[in-house]
Amino acid sequence: MISAIGALTFAAPWALMGFLVIPAIWWLVRVYPPEPSKITFPAIRFLVGLGGDEASPSTAPWWLLLLRCFIGALIVLSVAGPIINSSTRLDGTGPLLLIVDDTWAAAESWGLRKQTMVELIDAAGREGRSILLAFTAPTLSATGDREFEISQVLSPKEALEDLELAVPKPWRADRTKLAEVLEEPEMRAVIGDNAAVIWISDGLYIGSPESLNDFANDLRGFGSLSIYSEDLSDRAPLLLEPLLAGDDLIVRALGPDVAGAREIWVRASAEEGQLLGRVLLEFKPGERVGTGVLTLPQEIRQEIFRLEIEGRASAGSIVLLDERWKRRSIGVVSGGGFESRQPLLSDLYFVERALSPYNEIRSGDFDALMDGELSVLVLTDSGRLPEPRRSEVESWVEEGGILIRFAGPRLAAAEDVLAPVPLRGGAEARSMGGAMSWEQPMGLGSMSENSPFVHLEISDDIAVNRQVLAEPSSEVIDRTWARLSDGTPLVTGAQRGLGWIVLFHVTANTDWSNLPLSGLFVDMLQGVVKLGKGTTATGAAVMLSPLKLVDGFGLVKDNDLGVAPLPVEADGTVRNMPGPSHPPGLYGGSSYRHALNLGDHFEEYRPIDPLSGKSREALLGGSGQTKLRHWLLAVAILLFVIDTLYAWRLRSFPGLFRWQGGGIALCVLICASVLLFPASSIGQVLELTPIQSGVTYVQSDEFIVESTRDVRLAYILTDDPEIDVVSRAGLIGLSWTLRQRTAIEPSLPVGVRLDDNSILLYPLVYWPVTGKEVSFTNKAWENLDNYLKVGGMVLLDTRDHGNGASSGEGVSGKSLLRQLLQNLNPPALVPVPDGHALRQAFYLISSFPGRWDGDDVWVESYEGDVNDGVSSLIIGGHDWARAWALSPSGNPLFPLVPGGEPQREMAFRFGVNLVMYALTGNYKADQVHIPSILGRLQRDGTGR
């Protein structure tokens, strides 16, 4: 915008006085022209007098003069801190009144809001105005009332501090109330009527457009109003509560606007945060609500703890799920005989059809069903349950299970305690409308007030032919949930312990009534099933204490104190909106949890359209304010460098320029070779990571992560730098070989000290014995012991051609072994037996040469289950590091005795086997038995 470029302001205008210096620069450059290039020249005698007239200082070239003045001007300008496009010219003369929507929807671009506010506050500071901050989201006062945060008159510095502390709240704004507070006389006195009122809006509202206009008008009463908001399509979407539809979860989100391309991904995750599924919401043209179907296997869907819109950070983009979305598992058992196995005749058919869209139906053996976790058990026409089962079911109900029973010939014949009401003992079921009866089939009478069916509509087309009757008593009336038109119970229910027993006085098939064919049947069953786990049925509203709370940015946190318990109505509904007293989150205890989500309550959110009346509207952060200081400074430095280079050239640094061409070519060549042949040297193959020489004692997480990101070989640092260098070179050579030949791609090796426990991070440690190990601290031995116990592996190298450790004679090996035995209690050692995994982990090798060859290598004797039979210690004296050591260019560093290069190859093979052994254990040893196993199988097969 060209007009905007004109809006150039300075943060420190006084610095522009520095322009006075520029004439001085002009003068200086003219007086002191650039030094001539200096040339040493023997034949100067012939030059004397030749250029005499030009020997006096010449003037600097005009462009140099300009360049230097320009550099000076740039520096002065950058010190003055120019700001292009600083939109912030505040209206009015009074204080700056910042109305800030700190709601969930504002969390979305909180950074942008903050930036805008900082700019505004800066502007107020420049104009010497004081600032008032008012937040539209209510908070809770100490006494539990709602109040609004309205600041005192603040200086810019204080305002910035206040702003720093402000966070978006996970609830809605109450602008009308805020306006009322602002209208109070004492506030009005502070603000005056010529303030600059700026409303940092979240762009969403609930309620009537008039109330919004009223709010704006109220604000205009204080001065001219500017409204900052993000672009319509950038406003926060609201994730609504999902719906259950059969096996699927229908995920819905309310977009801010009808128009605009929106792509909203919703992810479902478990309580611990594992991602369970993702779904893309579709917005049909012209609709603000987008839906997506999340299809997940039953077990996984039960795990869903929350849904959230990806890439959004606000309380509105997260929905917590509680039991209401969990399908209950329902076991169904039929008491019927073989005839009931046929579809349509089966007494389970209708029950299953009615329940299965919303629940998980399990059928099968009674005992097997009871073993699993059930919320609801449906028994159709089963007579009296045999004793152990009966008490089993009874205690299950007491613990919260719901038993739904259907009547039938068997039930009618039996006397049963597992019924909500006593049934008329041994009596025949009452039949109506039959050939022998004068009564007409009975219709549905009424639903009881205190039943879960109270909201259900009664349909007329239900006809009941037979029913079982209850023994008349006072409690029958209380326990009757649905009556026939003559007042006899159709459904009775009673609480038993924490659970319920519900009896349908008809069969579950169409023998006795046509109820199972009606839609009411589905609703009734649903109503009963919903009693399960949690919802209280009658009367008792509960208070649920908060478990997890969602903050304004949509982060789920543990409850902090100070949030009151959430009242839940008897039918499981919550009257409270999410607000300061009850932030959204999860309320309840271990048995029952209720999720309070913004998406449950604020479905009628609407974007704020441009308001009628006079106000300026602007986009958040859209002022395009650019601070030019850094750019100016950068240009000045660049020009200064150019100037310096020019001066250098004058003063003739011939090398600099003569090599320029060649130097660039060389650089390009080097870069190209590095890029094209990354594997050309070892140093490049093993990429250099922060841990290089490994002597680090920092045990930060970062260090641990970095150390274990790749496989690294490790060596024990001795105090002898020469040995350390050799160890390192050796392991580099081995690492390189591993990269070349195997799937193991180790990074650079690491030196470890035994004093700290970083040794635990590495799978294999090479230990060159120096004989100084006697001076190890107890801590060191402890670490080593610990390392071996948790499955580490140490290659112990006495480096003495087997004169020590393996034959037990050498000085260093002897003392070390003694130490080892004292401190580590290793199992018995044996020379590597035939068929040991070390001989065949990768290559088949028969000896283990290093720099030397021909001596035994010792491992722990095989002890079955200890560490899976993998030896933690490998002891030998072949000085392997020297055999493996390669120079950076990949050439071996030490000669091998006696075998020369073939021996080096064998040494590398041993190294590869060793690392394989360390990483895969006895895996290869198992494979060895396969031929014999196969052979045995074959023998068995043919023998039969």
Add this chain to the structure above:
Amino acid sequence: MVEIGQRLQQKSEALARKFPPLLVAAYRVADSVMMGLHGRRRPGSGETFWQFRRYEPSDSASLIDWRQSAKSEPIYVREQEWETSQSIWIWCDHSRSMEFSSRADIETKQDRARLLALSFAVLLLRGGERVGLLGADATMLKGLGALPRMAQMLVSGLVDDERKGLPEPRVLPRGSQVVLISDFIEPIEPLENRIKWYSSRGQRGLLLQVLDPAEVRLPYNGRARFKGLEGEDDTVIGHVENVRVDYETRVSRHVDNLMGLAHRFGWSFVQHKSDSPPERALSELYLSLSQEVE
């Protein structure tokens, strides 16, 4: 004292480092020049066979070659090729102005001059001549075995010579020749005096002027401050390219003067630029000097 000793040791080590390459290079250059050059081509006292001739009564009996004489009637005398042993005095300028090279890939005039001096000495010594260094001690050297010592003296010559631009006058044996190697950019009068001094004592000689290409062509541009190597005052020149022609004229006039000077006293003059191969200068040197001898 220790410090001085160390410095001396450092210096001598630096010199010693320089010395074998110089000798090797000198051999190499000399070898390429020996090819195609011939001996004196007349009988005389020497060691190589020249011809048989009839015995004459004045000949000593010991000269008779009995084996040849036994083959036929006449009696033959064996004659050797005439080999004179000239004594040649070489002087190499060690003044500071010699320590200059305009580009990194050109050796300094000093190095080139030493190389030429030494390889010339190789040639001469191989030819049986005796060679001496002016400015060093006065001993004449004979035989190739003396070369290392000569190289040593050349390199360390700057110590003895105190970096003077002219050889000190020394009384030399009659008939010996003088080879002066320098850039000869100093004023011509002292040189003239010195040549006159030598000529009056019967010495003839040769001037080898070694110049850096930059000294001939003045390849600089723009504004430059020129600095001498021997403490001359600086000269600032605004546009070097403008004075190039004048400079070249001056230099060529100076060279003409030098040539004239040499001719006047019957000396030879050879000019050599340090960016051209040393072999060329050496063969020129050798030719002009062998002509002198003949």
